[in-house]
Amino acid sequence: MQKLIPLLAGILLSALTFVNGQSHKLMVEPYTFTNLEGDEVAAELGKFTVPENRQKPNGNTIELHFVRFKSTNPNPSFPIVYLAGGPGGSGINTAKGPRFELFMALREVADVIAFDQRGTGLSKTMPPCSTTTPFPLNEPGTTEAYVEHIKANTKKCLDFWREEGFDLSGYNTKESADDLEDLRKTLGVDKLNLWGISYGSHLAFAAVKRHPDSWNRIALAGLEGPDHTIKRPAYNQAFLEYLASKVKADPKAGKVYPDVLGSMKKVLTKLETEPVVTKAKHPQTGMEFEVGISKLDLQLVTSFFMLKNPSNSKDLPFIYHQLENGDFSTVTPWVGGLKMYSGRVSPMSFAMDAMSGISPERWDLIQEEAKTALLGRTTNFPFPDVTDGMGLPDLGDEFRKNPTSSIPSLFFSGTLDGRTYLPSAKELIKGFENGIHVVIDGAGHDLFLSTPKVKSLLVDFFGEKSVMAQTIEIPMPIFTLPKDK
Numbered sequence: 001m002q003k004l005i006p007l008l009a010g011i012l013l014s015a016l017t018f019v020n021g022q023s024h025k026l027m028v029e030p031y032t033f034t035n036l037e038g039d040e041v042a043a044e045l046g047k048f049t050v051p052e053n054r055q056k057p058n059g060n061t062i063e064l065h066f067v068r069f070k071s072t073n074p075n076p077s078f079p080i081v082y083l084a085g086g087p088g089g090s091g092i093n094t095a096k097g098p099r100f101e102l103f104m105a106l107r108e109v110a111d112v113i114a115f116d117q118r119g120t121g122l123s124k125t126m127p128p129c130s131t132t133t134p135f136p137l138n139e140p141g142t143t144e145a146y147v148e149h150i151k152a153n154t155k156k157c158l159d160f161w162r163e164e165g166f167d168l169s170g171y172n173t174k175e176s177a178d179d180l181e182d183l184r185k186t187l188g189v190d191k192l193n194l195w196g197i198s199y200g201s202h203l204a205f206a207a208v209k210r211h212p213d214s215w216n217r218i219a220l221a222g223l224e225g226p227d228h229t230i231k232r233p234a235y236n237q238a239f240l241e242y243l244a245s246k247v248k249a250d251p252k253a254g255k256v257y258p259d260v261l262g263s264m265k266k267v268l269t270k271l272e273t274e275p276v277v278t279k280a281k282h283p284q285t286g287m288e289f290e291v292g293i294s295k296l297d298l299q300l301v302t303s304f305f306m307l308k309n310p311s312n313s314k315d316l317p318f319i320y321h322q323l324e325n326g327d328f329s330t331v332t333p334w335v336g337g338l339k340m341y342s343g344r345v346s347p348m349s350f351a352m353d354a355m356s357g358i359s360p361e362r363w364d365l366i367q368e369e370a371k372t373a374l375l376g377r378t379t380n381f382p383f384p385d386v387t388d389g390m391g392l393p394d395l396g397d398e399f400r401k402n403p404t405s406s407i408p409s410l411f412f413s414g415t416l417d418g419r420t421y422l423p424s425a426k427e428l429i430k431g432f433e434n435g436i437h438v439v440i441d442g443a444g445h446d447l448f449l450s451t452p453k454v455k456s457l458l459v460d461f462f463g464e465k466s467v468m469a470q471t472i473e474i475p476m477p478i479f480t481l482p483k484d485k
Contacts (some may be wrong), residue, residue, distance in 0.1 A: 051170070083198070173202060197221045263321065314480055
C-alpha cells in the first residue's frame with residue numbers, strides 16, 4: 001500500500017496540472033498539516049504560477065502556495081479562502097495558531113484554504129536584506145531623523161532586491177487581487193468565499209472592485225478600506241477617549257487613574273521639551289545600554305504596542321502612571337527595540353503599503369487632525385513619508401475609492417480595536433447593500449477568538465443561514481493596577 005501512495009499522488013498532480021487549460025496550472029499533493037499544539041490533520045498543499053507583474057507580460061513568474069482543508073460536508077459550498085493581515089502575514093501560519101479551530105469549524109460548510117499571498121510565507125521568494133543599520137539608541141527620535149534613517153535603509157534593500165532580479169512594483173494589492181481571481185480559475189470554481197482580517201480586508205475590497213462577479217460571500221474583520229492604509233488621527237483620539245471612559249467607569253481603576261488622557265498629555269508635553277536618556281538591558285545578553293526617549297518615541301510605542309487589543313490597552317493607564325512618576329522601566333526596552341528594528345525592511349509589506357498610498361484629500365485631513373490628537377499620526381508612521389523616490393508606482397485615486405457591492409457580506413468590529421477603528425468600518429459598510437455589521441463591545445483588533453459567538457456566526461453566514469446585525473457585549477479588560485493598590 002505504501003508504494004501506491006507516491007503513484008496516486010503523481011496521478012493527482014498530473015490530473016490537476018491542466019485544470020481550466022493553458023496558463024492556470026495547479027499542483028496539489030497530500031499534506032499532513034501540523035498546528036503549533038502538535039495536532040495533525042490531513043490536508044493538501046497546493047501551488048500555482050502567476051506573473052510577478054501583469055503589466056509586464058514577458059517578466060518573471062512566481063509560485064503561490066496554499067493549504068487546503070477538505071470539507072466535511074457532502075455538498076460543500078464554494079471554497080473559503082483566508083486572507084491574512086499585515087500586510088505580510090501568512091495564511092498558512094495563521095492556520096497553525098489559535099485560529100486553527102476556526103479553520104476546522106468552517107469545513108462544515110466548504111473546503112477551507114489558508115492562502116499565502118505573494119511575498120508571504122511559502123509564497124515568499126526574496127532573500128533577506130542584511131545591509132540595514134539600527135537607529136542610534138541613545139538619540140531621542142525626531143520625525144526628520146526617523147524618516148531619513150528608514151528611507152536610507154529601505155533604498156538599499158529595494159536596490160538589493162532589484163539587483164537580484166525581483167520586480168518590486170508587482171507586489172501591490174491590485175496584483176494580489178488578481179492572484180485571487182487566478183486562484184478561482186485554477187480551482188475551476190465559479191466563485192470563492194473570502195474570509196479575512198485587517199490588510200486581508202483591504203485586499204478583499206480590491207478583489208470585490210476588480211472582479212465583482214467572482215465572490216459568493218465575504219466575511220471581514222478589522223476593516224481597512226482602499227484609502228485607509230494611513231489611519232485618521234481623529235479616530236485614534238476617539239478610541240483613546242473611549243478607552244479612558246472605560247477606565248474611569250471601572251470601580252478600582254477609576255480611583256487610581258481618574259484622568260488617563262490628562263496623564264498622557266502631561267507626560268508627552270514634558271518629553272516634548274525635556275527628552276529623557278535612560279538605561280535598559282538587552283533581554284538576551286543582559287548588556288546595559290542607553291536609550292533616548294522623545295515625545296515621538298513614546299507616541300510611537302504607544303501606538304504600536306499599547307492599543308491593538310485589550311490585552312495591550314489594559315496596561316496603558318498603569319504605564320502612563322509610571323511615567324508620570326518618572327519610571328521609564330516599561331517603555332525603555334520598547335523604545336530600544338523600536339530603534340533597533342526601525343531600519344529593517346520587509347519587501348512585500350513595504351511595497352504593498354507604499355503603492356496603496358493615500359489620496360491628497362485624506363493626507364491633508366490627517367495632517368490637520370494630527371495637530372490636536374495626543375498620538376499625532378503615529379499609527380502608521382513612517383508612511384507615507386518614506387515612499388517618495390522608491391520607484392514604487394502609486395495605485396491611484398480610482399483604486400482608493402470605496403467599493404459598492406450587493407455581495408452578502410459580514411463585517412466585524414471591536415470597540416477596543418486600536419488599529420482599525422469603528423468609524424472607518426461604518427464608512428465602508430455604507431457601500432454594501434447586503435452588508436451585516438456585528439460590533440463586539442470589548443473586543444480588539446484580533447477579535448475572531450474574542451467570543452465563541454464569532455465562530456457560530458461565521459459558520460452560519462458561510463452556510464447561508466440567517467445572520468443578524470447585532471452588538472455583542474463581552475467583559476471589559478481588567479486594567480492593571482500598581483502593586484500597592
